Amino acid sequence: MRQLFKTFKVAFKAINKNRSRSLLTVLGIIIGVGAVIMTISAGEGANKQVQDQISGLGTNLLMIYTKMEHRGGTHVRLGRPIDKKDFDILQKNSVWISKLSPLVNIGAQAVGPNGYKSTVVYGVNHEYFDILSRELFSGDYFKEEDVKLANKVCVIGETTREELFVDLDPIGRQIRLDKIPFTVVGLLKEEGQGAMGQDQDDIILAPYTTIQDRLIGHRRGYDMIMASAINENTVSDAKIEASELLRESHKIRDFEKDDFDITTQVELQEITGNITGILTILLGAIASISLIVGGIGIMNIMLVSVTERTREIGTRLAIGARESDILTQFLIEAVVLSLAGGILGTVLGIVGNHIIYKLTNFYIPTAPYSIMIGFGFAALVGIAFGYFPARKAAKLNPIDALRYE
């Protein structure tokens, strides 16, 4: 133990004697560790943002839709579509679901006083706004009565307003959806980009009954039922319950598979979490390449250092150093160098994250585990790339080394 301490002292002295060279050697590690910390933190930050946006949709959300299958390049529906009967059963019998809305959609040409666009129109009921927690900027939502009477009213998003109205106030004005006039009753508050990158303000919402009657032409089935569970903790109960109710409604026998899918908010978060997780690993892996390059730099310098200090090593061996003493000395030098690089690199990473935040407003919390990864990797690189030169030093023949010129 005392011997090891002495060896540490010897290694520190050697590093101290070659200060500028040591610093240059360490630069590779500094940049490597800094890069690892910054990329992993950036990945984590992006993940957090996506997750926040998904939870912004409402964490109690359930989406129930007909199962589709790819067959010969087209989507083919399996089994019965979700329809009004399913909706009624869920509404009447479900304990864990508090709100429900059908969803139908159809492409339509929307024409406003100052512009037009091809878009998708969504038919929903009055509870949709609650389920997805969409708030109003002005005007009002359409009411239960509008849905019942299939009134020609709609609520639009900011992007749609801008394209169809430009600078006019849309409330009370008409737009035409495939030539059918709808009165705009409400304008939604801006939401920005959704979790998947779509514009959540590029939207036209109308009573689903109206859309079915006027645009689709029949009232057979919905594309989806959106529902919200009573609270976050009952989402999985709500899912099981809805699944049982629908199996019964669809007369699916025990050995048959569901002909519908239920996706919950939590699952959506898991999926996107997986995607961004993979992205983070990928970024981190690319950054670690720079660490390996840094390690090679250390190996290179240590090899030069061993050659340069051949005589010193010979002297040490002659006056009683064991091979293991020399090995440890050089190994410690390499590890100390890379750990010093690790510390400085961590500082660089944290400062870098802060600078990015200042410049772009993209907040990156430095992930603590990224520091551990960066640091651990640096130590590993030090040992791995320090071992070869250290071994070379320890295996020197003292007789030759003493007379090395």
Next chain:
Amino acid sequence: MAAKKVIETKKLSKVFKNGEIEVHALTDINILIEDGEFVAIMGASGSGKSTLLNILGCLDKPSDGEYFLDGVFVNNLNKNQLAAIRNQKIGFIFQSYNLLPRTTALENVELPLVYNRTGEFLNPSEHAKKALEKVGLGNRIYHKTNQLSGGEQQRVAIARALVNNPALILSDEATGNLDSKASIEVADLFVKLNDLGKTILMITHESDIAQFAKRLIYLRDGRVLTDELIKNRSTKESAIRELGLTE
């Protein structure tokens, strides 16, 4: 009471094999050196001086024959044991000093104690200071090696060879890099250390330096040619006088 045997070799041989060719560097060397002796080994280059020094210094092993250092049978020791022997029983002095660059005299002299595992030298810097005082560098302990003259550097190296209180001091052409005056100083230092009881074995090819020793072994072609006591030993004064005549 018979004096302690510091070095005893019996039929020591060393053969280097270079492919098909065998080179007999040393053949049947029998040397006995007792405690308190001051022996010079001379010989032309290729006579086996360095090979003998490497073996006596436990840096190399003989091909044949036996070697006892301070009562220890060296032939059977493994690498770590040899390292320990070198550390505890031998003080090396080299032609080119072999000091650590940009390092103080004190740290250089402490170096053997860094590798000493016996726990005998708990205060290395105290021992190092004493050793430096013995070689007359008490006022230079914090000088770095590059701030010292050649003669001073060699004296630091001698202090380093003394610091572990070895049974034997081995000098390999210690004066080879020094001018005449500095060489005489170093040789005189050896004489003084020998007077204090140190056993010294010195390899040299300068006969005037060899004349400072008490006994001279002359090697030729890997064998001991002569081994006799020196009758008319040089002293610092006589050597300087001689130096004056030649100038």
